[in-house]
Amino acid sequence: MIRPTQVPMREQDxxxxxxxxxxxxxxxTPEEAxxxxxRCLQCKNAPCIRGCPVQINIPKFIRELREGEFRAAxxxxxxxxxxxxxxxxxxxxxxQCQAECTLGKKYEPVAIGRLERFVADWExxxxxxxxxxxxxxxxxxxxxxSGPAGLTCAADLRRLGHDVTIFEALHExxxxxxxxxxxxxxxxxxxxxxxxxLLKMGVELRLNVVVGRTITVDELFxxxxxxxxxxxxxxxxxxxxxxxxxLIGIYSANExxxxxxxMRGYLFPEYDTPVKVGRVVxxxxxxxxxxxxxxxxxxxxxxxxxxxxxRTEAEMPARREEIHHAKEEGVEFHFLVNPVRFLxxxxxxxxxxxIRMELGEPDESGRRKPFPVxxxxxxxxxxxxxxxxxxxxxxxVPRTTPGLKTTxxxxxxxxxxGRTTREGVFAGGDIVTGAATVISAMGAGKRAARAIHxxxxxxxGKKEG
Amino acid sequence: xxxxxxxxVLGPNLVELEVEAxxxxxxxxxxxxxxxxxxxxxxxIPLTLADWDPREGTxxxxxxxxxxxxxxxxEEYQVxxxxxxxxxxxxxxxxxxxxxxxxxxxxGVGIAPIFPIARSLRxxxxxxxxxxxxxxxxxxxxxxxxxxxxxxxxxxxxxxSYGRKGVVTEPLRxxxxxxxxxxxxxxxxxxxxxxxxxxxxxxxxxxxxxxNPIMVDGTGMCxxxxxxxxxxxxxxxxxxxxxxxxxxxxxxxxxxxxxxKEEERCALEQYLQVKEGRR
Numbered sequence: 001m002i003r004p005t006q007v008p009m010r011e012q013d014x015x016x017x018x019x020x021x022x023x024x025x026x027x028x029t030p031e032e033a034x035x036x037x038x039r040c041l042q043c044k045n046a047p048c049i050r051g052c053p054v055q056i057n058i059p060k061f062i063r064e065l066r067e068g069e070f071r072a073a074x075x076x077x078x079x080x081x082x083x084x085x086x087x088x089x090x091x092x093x094x095x096q097c098q099a100e101c102t103l104g105k106k107y108e109p110v111a112i113g114r115l116e117r118f119v120a121d122w123e124x125x126x127x128x129x130x131x132x133x134x135x136x137x138x139x140x141x142x143x144x145x146s147g148p149a150g151l152t153c154a155a156d157l158r159r160l161g162h163d164v165t166i167f168e169a170l171h172e173x174x175x176x177x178x179x180x181x182x183x184x185x186x187x188x189x190x191x192x193x194x195x196x197x198l199l200k201m202g203v204e205l206r207l208n209v210v211v212g213r214t215i216t217v218d219e220l221f222x223x224x225x226x227x228x229x230x231x232x233x234x235x236x237x238x239x240x241x242x243x244x245x246x247l248i249g250i251y252s253a254n255e256x257x258x259x260x261x262x263m264r265g266y267l268f269p270e271y272d273t274p275v276k277v278g279r280v281v282x283x284x285x286x287x288x289x290x291x292x293x294x295x296x297x298x299x300x301x302x303x304x305x306x307x308x309x310x311r312t313e314a315e316m317p318a319r320r321e322e323i324h325h326a327k328e329e330g331v332e333f334h335f336l337v338n339p340v341r342f343l344x345x346x347x348x349x350x351x352x353x354x355i356r357m358e359l360g361e362p363d364e365s366g367r368r369k370p371f372p373v374x375x376x377x378x379x380x381x382x383x384x385x386x387x388x389x390x391x392x393x394x395x396x397v398p399r400t401t402p403g404l405k406t407t408x409x410x411x412x413x414x415x416x417x418g419r420t421t422r423e424g425v426f427a428g429g430d431i432v433t434g435a436a437t438v439i440s441a442m443g444a445g446k447r448a449a450r451a452i453h454x455x456x457x458x459x460x461g462k463k464e465g
Numbered sequence: 466x467x468x469x470x471x472x473x474v475l476g477p478n479l480v481e482l483e484v485e486a487x488x489x490x491x492x493x494x495x496x497x498x499x500x501x502x503x504x505x506x507x508x509x510i511p512l513t514l515a516d517w518d519p520r521e522g523t524x525x526x527x528x529x530x531x532x533x534x535x536x537x538x539x540e541e542y543q544v545x546x547x548x549x550x551x552x553x554x555x556x557x558x559x560x561x562x563x564x565x566x567x568x569x570x571x572x573g574v575g576i577a578p579i580f581p582i583a584r585s586l587r588x589x590x591x592x593x594x595x596x597x598x599x600x601x602x603x604x605x606x607x608x609x610x611x612x613x614x615x616x617x618x619x620x621x622x623x624x625x626s627y628g629r630k631g632v633v634t635e636p637l638r639x640x641x642x643x644x645x646x647x648x649x650x651x652x653x654x655x656x657x658x659x660x661x662x663x664x665x666x667x668x669x670x671x672x673x674x675x676x677n678p679i680m681v682d683g684t685g686m687c688x689x690x691x692x693x694x695x696x697x698x699x700x701x702x703x704x705x706x707x708x709x710x711x712x713x714x715x716x717x718x719x720x721x722x723x724x725x726k727e728e729e730r731c732a733l734e735q736y737l738q739v740k741e742g743r744r
Contacts, residue, residue, distance in 0.1 A: 269731060
């Protein structure tokens with residue numbers, strides 16, 4: 001008899017957790033994990049694998065987990081995914097592997113993400129096996145950016161025996177995993193541990209190097225790199241472009257989250273970077289970043305946090321789990337509203353003038369397009385506003401790399417395998433797709449690593465190390 | 466790690482530091498800046514480049530001790546000590562061309578970044594007229610270096626303790642009234658740049674200013690440094706830091722600079738108290 005529902009994962013109590021930055025879901029015990037694994041039907045056609053951007057052999061790792069072979073399970077996952085502790089936490093499994101799960105047609109799908117997290121955490125506690133590295137190929141590859149795309153690409157290239165250097169603009173590696181995703185959703189010790197493993201494999205990491213400024217892609221080639229992977233992400237915050245947006249107290253989500261996550265602003269003045277949160281915080285947007293910002297604001301002591309989203313809950317791009325967590329914690333939601341103007345008081349933001357929206361026909365994203373309702377303006381008082389409406393691709397590398405074609409949106413033109421319009425230059429992740437998910441960036445980094453390997457072998461022939 | 470190889474006190478709360486940063490020194494151009502983080506609990510602060518030496522692989526930075534970080538840098542960091550992070554060169558370089566005659570205005574700590582711009586303009590064949598000013602004599606520095614690269618140098622102090630009594634816009638106005646000038650550069654406190662811009666505008670001479678809003682990453686990621694040019698938001702770190710002065714919304718810049726005034730005061734007071742206690 002199959003259990004129709006997933007084994008629940010224990011979580012920190014909402015009343016408790018809004019006063020700390022510790023992780024919210026607490027993970028499965030081995031017994032819970034095995035009980036959940038036993039729900040898997042072990043389908044021969046394994047539809048779940050089709051839903052995984054990096055094609056983890058899901059039935060195999062679940063079978064191993066079920067038999068208590070945790071080491072074997074993590075080895076299976078790591079054949080195609082080198083960052084499972086991260087993916088187990090931040091992947092939108094409900095729209096990927098779990099959406100394809102056969103069990104999900106009748107009952108709740110197998111909690112694949114939670115199982116992935118369980119085995120990754122088990123490995124973390126019981127000693128990580130550093131993947132074997134092939135004999136030196138003699139080729140050098142520069143990886144620009146140490147976010148999910150860059151880390152994945154670097155790991156795969158290193159396994160194939162290439163000499164890999166990652167260039168990171170900030171003072172800590174990890175990209176969005178460090179500056180963007182909050183501690184309560186992705187503990188930074190996990191990100192650091194994953195990067196540590198990469199270094200143990202022999203990947204070189206150069207921090208504080210802004211490719212496009214400190215060094216250009218052309219100069220990387222001059223310095224003897226045989227190929228370059230650009231994974232510089234979508235780091236440029238979008239703003240609404242409405243009056244009053246530069247008032248004090250209006251942050252981009254990037255700035256707000258960077259001050260808190262990367263600069264530890266929540267520990268000011270022990271740490272030197274301040275972050276200010278008022279009594280009432282309005283967050284504009286409906287994605288995961290908006291949820292992260294809203295929940296962070298609560299933890300910094302805001303009395304009220306209101307999310308303003310122009311469509312309805314059904315169209316929100318944020319993961320259901322994150323919306324649920326935000327609601328549990330007391331975040332309020334105003335749906336079908338759009339800011340038209342920010343109101344100020346002595347240079348500081350005091351409120352958001354919004355207009356009500358209604359939904360029309362579906363647009364190119366498949367979601368119903370919102371239209372303003374005439375004369376429906378109203379004011380949401382707020383003394384802090386966080387704009388979380390997405391990011392544009394970072395322009396520095398494309399702007400300083402001749403021959404690298406970009407789209408009108410500023411994304412780098414690349415094929416499925418990451419090949420750009422310039423020989424030897426590959427790209428993947430948000431810099432190619434525009435802002436997307438951690439796992440899709442990892443998938444792109446993986447495919448690009450394979451393409452770079454093929455390119456190096458065919459362009460230069462096998463080289464002896 | 467970036468070792469401090471030379472340090473000089475230029476005046477009260479004013480220090481000059483030469484710091485190892487070979488990658489940055491190799492690439493630096495006038496008008497660019499670096500982001501500096503002193504230690505692992507430190508904030509990231511932008512400092513405009515005052516000079517650099519690609520052969521020695523060093524940068525020269527001039528810092529005015531106004532907040533906790535700059536106090537710490539000026540008072541605690543000595544020759545041989547290392548700064549944890551130095552990133553750059555960031556921002557777009559100055560547009561150095563032959564404009565004919567140019568006026569380079571440096572106010573206060575802004576004398577430092579105007580120097581390499583004046584030097585490059587001189588090398589490009591411009592007639593370079595320098596105007597530098599400070600509140601008082603003790604806050605003036607690098608007059609010798611400016612003398613070397615300027616055909617003429619005008620010096621002002623607010624209190625008349627050195628050079629001419631008054632502010633930099635006065636000699637600027639006289640120069641603009643007396644001869645044709647192709648371009649003006651002004652770097653200094655926002656309020657000084659605002660008034661230098663007004664003066665240049667009166668004579669219809671284009672002016673470039675270097676904006677210093679609050680920044681976090683300095684690479685285009687946070688948007689905290691947004692400034693308004695002709696109603697359009699720009700990021701000072703990637704679109705600037707230099708902009709045409711005529712287009713800048715000065716009042717907005719001045720307001721945004723004060724966003725963390727309370728926190729800055731709190732951090733500084735706490736720092737000074739702890740330091741006092743250690744004595």
